[in-house]
Amino acid sequence: MNLLRMFRSIQIKLIFIMLLLILIAVQLIGVYFISTMKNSLIDSFTNNLDSQASLLTSYSAQVLTQEDKNEDPKSGVSEKLNGMVSSLNSLNGAEIQVLDAGGRVLSTSKTSEQTVVGRKNTSLLVTRALQGIRDNEEEIIDEDNVRKKVIAMPVSSNNKIVGAVYIVASMRDLYETVEGINRIFYTAILIALGLTAILGVLLAGTITAPIKALTRQAAAVAEGRFDQRVPVFGNDEIGHLSVAFNDMTDRLSEALRINEEETEKLASILSNMSDGVLATDELGRVIVMNRRARILLGKQEMEGRTLSEALGTGKEPIADTLKGQESSLMLRQEAGEDGEEPLFRVTLTPIRRRDKGVAGAIAVIQDVTEFEKLEQSRREFVANVSHELRTPLTTIKSYAEALDDGAMDERSLAERFVGVIRSETERMIRLVNDLLHLSRFDSGRVLLRRQQTVISDMLEEVVDRFSFQLRQKAITATVRVEPNVESVWLDRDGIDQVLDNLVSNAIKYTLDGGTISLTAARNDSGQLELCVQDTGIGIPKKDLARIFDRFYRVDKARSRNMGGTGLGLSIAQEIVRAHGGTVALDSEMGAGTSVTVLLPIVQEGSEPA
The missing domain is CATH 3.30.450.20 (PAS domain)
Known part of the structure; x- marks a missing residue:
């Protein structure tokens, strides 16, 4: 061999x-x-x-x-x-x-x-x-x-x-x-062949040495080593070939470097995209799957599997895409631990090559769960606003027509109708003011005006403002301020509005003879902790997750009869967020509700929300 x-x-x-x-x-x-x-x-x-x-x-x-x-x-x-x-x-x-x-x-x-x-x-x-x-x-x-x-x-x-x-x-x-001459001739041939062999080795070496160097360099380039160079032994054809090969090595190295950079960029983009991306070959098998797609689909290794298996869909849309048709579909996954069903929009696009037609497909997965929730909230918000405005407007129209039909001539009846019209008008004004207040928070145009506030005085004043309602229902209100809390810098008007809303709700949903307590303390994290606790009827567990949604009411008829707009807790939450704090609500049916407001303690000054 x-x-x-x-x-x-x-x-x-x-x-x-x-x-x-x-x-x-x-x-x-x-x-x-x-x-x-x-x-x-x-x-x-x-x-x-x-x-x-x-x-x-x-x-x-x-x-x-x-x-x-x-x-x-x-x-x-x-x-x-x-x-x-x-x-x-x-x-x-x-x-x-x-x-x-x-x-x-x-x-x-x-x-x-x-x-x-x-x-x-x-x-x-x-x-x-x-x-x-x-x-x-x-x-x-x-x-x-x-x-x-x-x-x-x-x-x-x-x-x-x-x-x-x-x-x-x-x-x-x-x-x-003649035979003697033949022997002399044959001897001369052998001598000539020997000399030719020696010269052939030397001459062939001058030709094959550059070729061997080119072969070694080609093997090095195939292994990814581009730092070596082919020696140039002369200005002949092999020398020109060596120069061309060195130039090709430099260009190939630069092309591979650019390709690696582009690959790294593409890998980084795919890895950090907010959308999931899957790429398939011409048979529909997954060859690329980024990290976001694994998270969204809850599947770690899907390379080599079909796209329909990875997405959990039928094969028809995938087959249509591999034939060159673009399409999109919606996927609803099974509910997670939080009980929420994720909703994904999948956009399927064929990968086309000039000489091979369709060489695969790209699937882009977008999580539209929050978008759907926002759309649903928007629709509910528009419906709620329409409903909240339609009811008082219908009432005002009815009583105005009654007055126009002759009720104005009866003074007592006219005064009662005018009172209802005034009450419904004030209700609409409160609703519009609350909507304007929320709109300012949404647009980021609210400026906090912090001032040094004595917490005990602020809580006492809140109780004083609701003393009449408390006496009407024989509710006992208590204020307790820990010694480590004296005065802090906060937006007094905003926090007063938060506390007024919490105390008002506590009075509404606390039966006669119940108790309401207001406490203030500094927690282990150094934050101000304000807590409003009542012994009211409580809130069902199913409603706790949406209690801060706009226009959301647990008992819609009772809340509307009490004059509520369904925006109070939403406004309170926005004010607390503007301070950099959080609101937490805990409730149990028949045992009462506890609302805790955590506010960071700052020294002085004010900053925009």
């Missing part, structure tokens, strides 16, 4: 390519050179033999045409030819035979084969030569596996074939020379 991986290296590939190119080039050159040289040597060898054969044929023609009648002609011819053949054989070591016109051997260069003299040479080349064909040559391999060159050339005189010359020359030396 390691060897296979090594051969996959670009450096090894470059070295092999260079070696292969050199080997192919040298082989082509060697084949051409050796082939040319071999052909040249063979041609030279053949030409030399042809020259010798031509010389011998000329000499043999002269010898064979001589006529000596006094002696044996064949004996003289053989002697002359043997001398010539022996001299030529000493020059090149070839086997030479001179034949007569019949093909019989007259002379041979080999002394060991003199027995062939007088015998006929049946070679095809000899036959062709005796027929006058001059171009007779061939290469043969003998029994000893030696390559030889054979030439047969006719001997003619006066256009008459008188004999032939037959030459057989060994080509051993020629081919040994």
Whole structure:
């Protein structure tokens, strides 16, 4: 495996390519050179033999045409030819035979084969030569596996074939020379390949070193490390690539930094949004859920679940959204520990991509519980105001019409009708004044005018103002001020209005002969604690949560008959809040009611509400 991986290296590939190119080039050159040289040597060898054969044929023609009648002609011819053949054989070591016109051997260069003299040479080349064909040559391999060159050339005189010359020359030396040149060539090839391999390693290293550096930098970038740089080794293509890669690394680092900042911003925005946000993929599975959504839905881990499961709704609106339609729906959750049923508005918006269509959906969850409560309060407020104004206006209209119809002529009846009209008018004036008072608190235009107030005197004066009503119902009122409370800085008129409202309600709902106590003390937190407690009929538990709502009455008929507008406790609460305090009410049916006002103690001055 390691060897296979090594051969996959670009450096090894470059070295092999260079070696292969050199080997192919040298082989082509060697084949051409050796082939040319071999052909040249063979041609030279053949030409030399042809020259010798031509010389011998000329000499043999002269010898064979001589006529000596006094002696044996064949004996003289053989002697002359043997001398010539022996001299030529000493020059090149070839086997030479001179034949007569019949093909019989007259002379041979080999002394060991003199027995062939007088015998006929049946070679095809000899036959062709005796027929006058001059171009007779061939290469043969003998029994000893030696390559030889054979030439047969006719001997003619006066256009008459008188004999032939037959030459057989060994080509051993020629081919040994060629083989020696081949060995030299192969040695040169091996040396050239070795040098090429060494140079290839060096040259390939100059190419692969920058590539390896680029590979290391690419791996570092993939791991998120952008501080490294690729070294630039030159101004060539790889150098330009290194510069471009470093520039790409810088841009990628900057892009990732900006992307991370945007991601952090988005995560921070999602985490701190007052609305819940859920994002899904194209299949409707939740992939993002912010903290507010977990709080609103009461579910911690919903990633991977479907949006319909997370919201607890049907699948139809989710499916429509994933098809590209925007929609919204209302969700009412189960009542919590406080008995309140949360109401959510869910807005579904598809996520669109240019190339994929709808890639998911965004669900924005808004808690509209308080908004619904405010809307309900507003509707109730308008209805209550309309009702409170309609009743006295109807009464005034009725009595005015009665007076217009003739009741004015009867003095006693007219005075009673006028008294009712005056009473209802005063009731409307009180209602309007209370509404104006609440409006100033709502708009923040109330300015507290603090003054140093003796608490005991303030409580005594409250009891004095209601002494007539207390005597009418035989109610006993007591005032108790702790020693640690003497005088404080507060808005005397505002607190008087608060106490008047609390004492008035206590008198209204306390039976004859009951008791009302007013106490003042400093609690453990250093706040002024004013408490109005009665032994009245009490307030039902179900009404305690709304007792400070505007126009809210426990017993609506009785409260209206007593002249109440239903705004007294609301105004009292707003005045206490303007002082930075709180109002708490505790009541039990048939046992009485206790209202506690906590006010921070300040030294002096005044500040706007």
